[in-house]
Amino acid sequence: xxxxxxSDTNQTSGPKGLMINRVFSSxxxxxxxxxxxETRKASxxxxxxxxxxxxxxxxxxxxxxxxxxxVVASKYFYGDIGSKTRENSVRQLVHRVTRTIANxxxxxxxxxxxxxxxxxxxxxxxxxxxxxxxxxxxxxFNVGLSQVYGHRSYSTSSFAWNNELRQxxxxxxxxxxxxxxxxxxxxxxxxxxxxxxxxxxxxMLFKHGSGTGTDLSTIRSSRAKxxxxxxxxxxxxxxxxxxxxxxxxxxxxxxRRAAKMQRLKVSHPDIMEFIACKTREEKKAWALxxxxxxxxxxxxxxxxxxxxxxNLSIRVTDEFMHAVDNDGTWETKAVxxxxxxxxxxxxxxxxxxxxxTHVCGDPxxxxxxxxxxxxxxxxxxxxxxxxxxxxxMFLDNSACNxxxxxxxxxxxxxxxxxxxxxxxxVRMLIIAQDILVDSSSYPSAEIAANSHLYRPLG
Numbered sequence: 001x002x003x004x005x006x007s008d009t010n011q012t013s014g015p016k017g018l019m020i021n022r023v024f025s026s027x028x029x030x031x032x033x034x035x036x037x038e039t040r041k042a043s044x045x046x047x048x049x050x051x052x053x054x055x056x057x058x059x060x061x062x063x064x065x066x067x068x069x070x071v072v073a074s075k076y077f078y079g080d081i082g083s084k085t086r087e088n089s090v091r092q093l094v095h096r097v098t099r100t101i102a103n104x105x106x107x108x109x110x111x112x113x114x115x116x117x118x119x120x121x122x123x124x125x126x127x128x129x130x131x132x133x134x135x136x137x138x139x140x141f142n143v144g145l146s147q148v149y150g151h152r153s154y155s156t157s158s159f160a161w162n163n164e165l166r167q168x169x170x171x172x173x174x175x176x177x178x179x180x181x182x183x184x185x186x187x188x189x190x191x192x193x194x195x196x197x198x199x200x201x202x203x204m205l206f207k208h209g210s211g212t213g214t215d216l217s218t219i220r221s222s223r224a225k226x227x228x229x230x231x232x233x234x235x236x237x238x239x240x241x242x243x244x245x246x247x248x249x250x251x252x253x254x255x256r257r258a259a260k261m262q263r264l265k266v267s268h269p270d271i272m273e274f275i276a277c278k279t280r281e282e283k284k285a286w287a288l289x290x291x292x293x294x295x296x297x298x299x300x301x302x303x304x305x306x307x308x309x310x311n312l313s314i315r316v317t318d319e320f321m322h323a324v325d326n327d328g329t330w331e332t333k334a335v336x337x338x339x340x341x342x343x344x345x346x347x348x349x350x351x352x353x354x355x356x357t358h359v360c361g362d363p364x365x366x367x368x369x370x371x372x373x374x375x376x377x378x379x380x381x382x383x384x385x386x387x388x389x390x391x392x393m394f395l396d397n398s399a400c401n402x403x404x405x406x407x408x409x410x411x412x413x414x415x416x417x418x419x420x421x422x423x424x425x426v427r428m429l430i431i432a433q434d435i436l437v438d439s440s441s442y443p444s445a446e447i448a449a450n451s452h453l454y455r456p457l458g
Contacts, residue, residue: 016109016112017109017110017111017112017113017116018105018110018111018112018116018120018431019112019116020111020116020117020119020120020123020428021119021424022119022122022123023123023421023424024122024123024126024127024130025119025122025123025125025126030122030125031122031125031126031129032091032095032125032129034126035061035062035129035130036061036062036063037059037060037061037062037091038059038060038061038062039057039058039059039060040058040060040066040069041054041055041056041057041058042054042055042058042069042070042073042074043055043070044070044074046298047296047297048296053070053073053074055073055074055077055081055086055088057088058073058077058088058089059088059089059090059091060072060089060090061090061129061130063130063131064090064131068131072090072093075137075140076093076137076140076141077092077093078093078096078141078145078149085149090129091129093140094125094128094129095125095148096143096144096145096148096149097128097135097139097140097143097144098121098124098125098128098432099121099144099147099148100143100144100147100148101124101143101432101435101436101439102117102118102120102121102124103117103147104435104436104439105117105120105431105432105435108163108435108438108439110431110434110435120428120431123424123428124428124429124432127425127428127429130409131406131409132405132406132409132425133403133404133405133406133425133428133429134403134404134406135180135401135402135403135429135432135433136180136181136182136183136401136402136403136404137182137209138178138179138180138181138182138208138209138210139180139401139436141208141209142175142178142179142180142208142209143178143180143436144178145175145178146173146175146176146178147176151175152173152175152176153173153174153175157174157200157204157443158170158171158174158177158179158204158441158442158443159171159441159442159443159444159445159447159448160177160438160439160440160441160442160448161437161438161448161451161452163438168445168448168449168452170445171441174441177439177440177441178208178439178440178441179205179208179209179210179440179441179442180401180436180439180440181210181399181400181401181402181436181440181442181451182209182210182211182387182400182401182402183210183211183212183387183388183389183391183392183399183400183402183458184205184210184211184212184213184387184398184399184400184443184447185212185213185214185384185385185386185387185392185393185394185395185396185397185398185399186198186201186202186212186213186214186385186396186397186443186444186447187214187215187218187384187385187396187397188214188215188216188218188219189218190218190219190220190335190336195219195238198214198242199241199242199245201443201444202242202245202246202258202260203245203248203249204443205443206245206246206249206258206259206260207249210259210399211258211259211260211261211387211388211389212259212260212261212387212388213260213261213262213263213385213386213387213388213390214260214261214262214263214385215263215264215265215315215384215385215396216235216238216239216262216263216264217235217263217264217265217268217315217335217384218335219232219234219235219238219335220232220234220334220335220336221234221235221268221269221270221334221335221341222234222236222237222269222270222273223269223270223341224269224334224335224336234270234273235262235264235268235270235274236270236273236274236277239262239277239306239307239310240306240307242260242262242310243306243307243308243309243310245258246258246260246309246310247303247308247309257309258309259388259389260309260310260311260388261310261311261312261313261385261386261387261388261390262310262311262312262313263312263313263314263315263366263385263386264312264313264314264315265314265315265368266314266315266316266317266320266330266349267317267320267330267331267332267333268332268333268335269332269333269334269335269341269342271314271332271349272344272349272352274312274314274363275314275349275352275353275356275363276352276356277306277307277312278307278312278356278360278362278363279355279356279359279360279362281305281306281307281308281360282305282359282360283359284305285301285302285304285305288301288304288305289301307362310388311362311364311388311390312362312363312364313363313364313365313366313386313390314353314363314364314365314366315366315368315384316365316366316367316368317367317368317369318367318369318370319369320346320349321367323346324346324347324349324350327345327346327347328346329343329344329345329346330343330344330345330346330349331343331344332344353365364390366386366390366393371383371393377394377395377454380395381395381396383395384396387400391458392456392458394454394456395450395454397444397446397447397450398447398450398451398454398456399442399447399450399451399456400456400457400458401433401436401437401440401456401457401458402457402458403429403432403433403458405422405425405426405429407422410422410425430457433457434455434457437451437452437455437457438452
């Protein structure tokens with residue numbers, strides 16, 4: 001399969017913009033017309049057999065599994081069950097998203113002509129409705145609610161790139177510039193104002209279905225001294241605040257459970273408390289379960305203990321790993337002065353990490369030296385943190401838009417992989433994701449600016 005090339009915008013002749021070959025779709029025919037549709041009842045039960053979600057007359061492609069039907073109806077259809085605005089068809093959902101993206105692309109000059117934009121809409125629609133690929137969840141949650149349905153939000157807590165003014169501006173309708181990235185990395189400064197600012201920013205990200213990660217190593221240890229007297233609270237105290245913010249959004253949000261990553265450098269003076277904090281809470285859970293309290297997923301036991309709404313990771317360096325290997329010592333350092341606070345056996349630290357991982361799955365380990373050796377923008381700052389799932393590692397105050405591709409769609413009955421079709425699907429999705437970067441809003445002006453400049457996609 002050959003594709004027409006994008007024209008060189010420095011040339012004086014020829015179209016300026018992307019040319020889109022039709023690989024899946026046909027001219028003057030909607031991709032939805034090629035689908036065999038059927039209506040189903042979407043229903044989900046909990047581990048006790050209680051129905052927790054049900055929607056009748058859900059229209060889906062006949063080829064879709066019942067699992068896919070339940071997921072799309074329960075998670076991605078917009079509107080309250082039983083209301084006139086409730087989506088009830090995959091056709092509505094996919095059109096809402098792909099039409100909005102294609103229109104944005106045309107408005108922003110991505111396509112050589114309206115015909116090319118229409119080709120793109122049809123190709124992207126076919127890819128999504130036939131399960132060749134899919135966007136990250138915030139796209140399905142938020143994109144098109146303003147453009148297709150005319151909804152508005154009066155939230156003024158987000159920022160977006162203004163193409164006309166060529167600058168980052170606050171937005172007064174966050175649905176017009178929807179949150180579309182799933183993964184965020186946010187920095188925090190060692191001030192009460194910024195520590196609380198992070199809690200607010202995380203809440204808005206969770207509300208719209210995204211996850212975020214932060215390096216808490218910038219916060220002074222509980223062992224330090226304040227210049228005005230007294231001692232700082234330390235990162236673990238503020239982790240309790242962040243954990244409860246995530247818990248509230250988890251239970252009251254319209255999309256899904258909150259997702260967050262908190263990490264601490266292995267040289268931070270509070271590292272041993274950080275390593276053990278979730279293990280201690282897990283043992284409290286065991287005691288409650290022994291007394292007969294509900295220890296199931298979402299049960300009252302795990303709603304009663306701390307640190308259940310976050311992944312925890314330790315940032316270890318090559319120097320630390322060599323100290324473990326050589327049975328050496330490891331020094332923790334004051335956040336502000338860099339002075340040595342404590343000298344510990346490196347292996348003792350590693351054993352405690354392993355014990356915590358064995359008991360409750362946390363903390364994990366991130367290899368800081370290796371991560372920064374592979375950094376693609378090393379001159380612009382270190383990589384200090386990751387998103388909750390750790391596939392996105394980049395600069396502080398950045399965001400990444402992700403999509404997924406179903407590789408089995410490209411394999412024939414004898415195992416041959418269709419490379420040309422795969423390349424086409426990758427191209428269509430990456431175009432969409434790049435369009436989304438400057439069409440979306442972000443919780444801070446700095447994240448909006450970094451997204452515009454670096455355009456992280458995955």
